[in-house]
Amino acid sequence: MLDSDWIVLLSAGALAFSVMNYVLLDGTDLGVGVLMGLTRCAKDRRVMAVTILPIWDANETWLVLGGGGLLALFPLAYAILLPALYLPFILMFLALILRAGALEFRDYAPSDGIKRMVDGLLLCGSLIAGAMQGIVLGTLVQGVPNHAGQYSGDGAEWLNVFPLFCGAVLVVGYTWLGACWLYWRTVDEIQSRSKLQAKILATMTVVLLIVLVVWTATLDIRYEQRLSDPLVGCRPCRCLLHC
């Protein structure tokens, strides 16, 4: 029989695997949604929609495994986190529904004006879903007040500056993934535009991530110790923290 340390480690690994897959796969779809909403040419928007249409729902299903996995493997964490993050999660799911409807039904729009509006909804849905996921992560890193296995906060910890900043960083990161995807799956003008966008967004993501790591280290002394451990963080990190 496996001892309980191994079971915990494997459970965490399984959960981390599904969250990572979700971020890489559906994060890309959300990024394409953002870029689509910002594209003016209707023909280009259609091509961008077609690249993700057959696969976005499969990518999104990793979220179900992540949520179900958290409930089944770490029920106590689930019971504390879900009440704390009730509003961000509700907003995220509504945004995902909005996005799905907009993406699947945009071809049935009776006029170009309405189609433009539907793509506007796709942009809003993608932005809100990505931002809420970042906020959830930020709240988790910041720490959720709990007592005896019960959530003991007021349901508004996620409105702090740190979680909101995490939301913004994740949206930029997702848009970067989306630009990379479009560079891979399209040709000619959209491809060259995506290449430029991907370069700019990659720079932004790296800069924002550095700020985020330094900020994380200042949140809690344990984070600082862990991040300045040469095995976990890297030496430049330590230099940054102590200067």
Place this chain on the structure above:
Amino acid sequence: MVGLGLLMVGQGLTSLVLRWGHSVYTARWMLRGCVVMAPAGFLAMLSGWVVTEVGRQPFTIYGLLRTADSLSSVSRQQVIGSTWTILVFYLVIFGIGLWVLLRITREPPRTDEAGPQPTLADETGQS
């Protein structure tokens, strides 16, 4: 729910009998019946949910966990607010979905409908 299930079985068997008589596409009373039966699956599913949710009260897990003990520590306003938002969202999305569906079904099938565009594959696939 059970009644609707029996009606659906009856509809299937009647169609089978009519098919043997080669009149399944021409018997008007059967086609009218099919239109009336269209929302039967949806209604049966909803009644199924009502039966399970109401039937297990006052338990969340029958005999093990009472509904009163399984409340989350989410505030009342948040629950009321989110319930209304979800309700409005669903009504709008179901409304638009139903409108699109009816618009498609009203249109009789044609032979010259546009199929998939082969050029799209070149624009979005790997070269």
